[in-house]
């Protein structure tokens with residue numbers, strides 16, 4: 001019995017020696033965060049830079065900060081409804097032909113799926129034995 005207890009305790013001690021660490025978890029997480037960060041942003045507004053940004057800046061940042069856009073995610077239809085709501089209640093003008101450009105931009109860059117709420121599942125995890133010093 002004593003022998004088994006000693007064996008058990010020793011095993012406990014040694015299991016620490018062979019503790020494994022998931023190194024690639026951190027590497028992969030860093031990559032995900034970096035990928036989210038490499039999108040080009042307009043320094044003035046913080047909005048994603050693309051070919052329709054100038055129109056969104058012209059039509060959408062004179063009454064309020066771009067932060068109201070940045071804080072929201074809607075579908076194309078949802079953005080259209082917001083525009084209609086501002087037109088009905090907050091003196092937003094008719095956007096005319098430019099509405100398509102504005103909606104293209106908002107749908108592409110600020111759709112509900114565009115947010116990285118959670119990193120992708122880890123793949124190809126490489127394990128290694130932790131050296132004891």
Ligand code: HEC
Pocket residue numbers: 059060061062063064068069072082083086090091092093102
């Ligand atoms: C004529 C002024 C004006 C312009 C131009 C304007 N907005 Fe607004 N917008 C407002 C006002 C006023 C509010 C309400 C602010 C508040 O609640 O404090 C608002 C609110 C918002 C909100 C927040 C809505 C919510 O549910 O809280 C979003 C998103 C938004 N605007 C996007 C846009 C976009 C996109 C454009 C360009 C098409 C735009 N705005 C152009 C006046 C404007």
